[in-house]
Amino acid sequence: MKKMSLRNRVLTGAVAAAALGAGTFGAMSANASTPAAAPAAVVKADAADRNLQQSTHLTVAAASKAAQAALDAAKKENQRVSVAVVDRDGNTVVTLRGDGAGPQSPESAVKKAYTAVSWNAPTSELVKRLEQAPNLKDIPGTLFLAGGSPVQVKGAPLAGIGVAGAPSGDLDEKFAAAGVAALSR
Numbered sequence: 001m002k003k004m005s006l007r008n009r010v011l012t013g014a015v016a017a018a019a020l021g022a023g024t025f026g027a028m029s030a031n032a033s034t035p036a037a038a039p040a041a042v043v044k045a046d047a048a049d050r051n052l053q054q055s056t057h058l059t060v061a062a063a064s065k066a067a068q069a070a071l072d073a074a075k076k077e078n079q080r081v082s083v084a085v086v087d088r089d090g091n092t093v094v095t096l097r098g099d100g101a102g103p104q105s106p107e108s109a110v111k112k113a114y115t116a117v118s119w120n121a122p123t124s125e126l127v128k129r130l131e132q133a134p135n136l137k138d139i140p141g142t143l144f145l146a147g148g149s150p151v152q153v154k155g156a157p158l159a160g161i162g163v164a165g166a167p168s169g170d171l172d173e174k175f176a177a178a179g180v181a182a183l184s185r
Helices: 006-033 060-076 105-119 123-129 134-138 169-182
Strands: 082-087 092-097 148-153 156-164
Touching: 060 082, 060 092, 060 156, 060 169, 082 105, 082 169, 092 105, 105 123, 105 148, 105 156, 105 169, 123 169, 148 169, 156 169
Parallel strands: none
Antiparallel strands: 082 092, 082 156, 148 156
């Protein structure tokens, strides 16, 4: 078999790639123009449907307001902290790292907020539960230290606010409570 020159190999590869691309484009174009099959059944649901449940979510604006209020409360007492607000599902909505806050504080704040919303209780109360169930601390993403407060609507958890970085968990929780209080103003 005759050996092809570099130029011929490059040209042959380019032609092959162009042909393959054109074939793929043609197949995609054909699929795009084919009408989609009608759905088998359309399910209609309304607020009276027993299979649906409505839920309330904290807006980004409200989460930011709460986080800033907690950070401001800490700043008034010359504390360098980080604040996190998570939604009902434990997803982080807002994190603020205050000036001079330690490098561990943002992650700790998120974990405290997650723990507070998961159990719908301040994390200082949850620390006491560890005496009866010490393996609670092994649940991923949780941190059983004071500094997390749940945000509730009619007793149900809506969000969690976590603060970390003050010299004591009591101070962290005081600042988290200031964030919760800001939501009622």
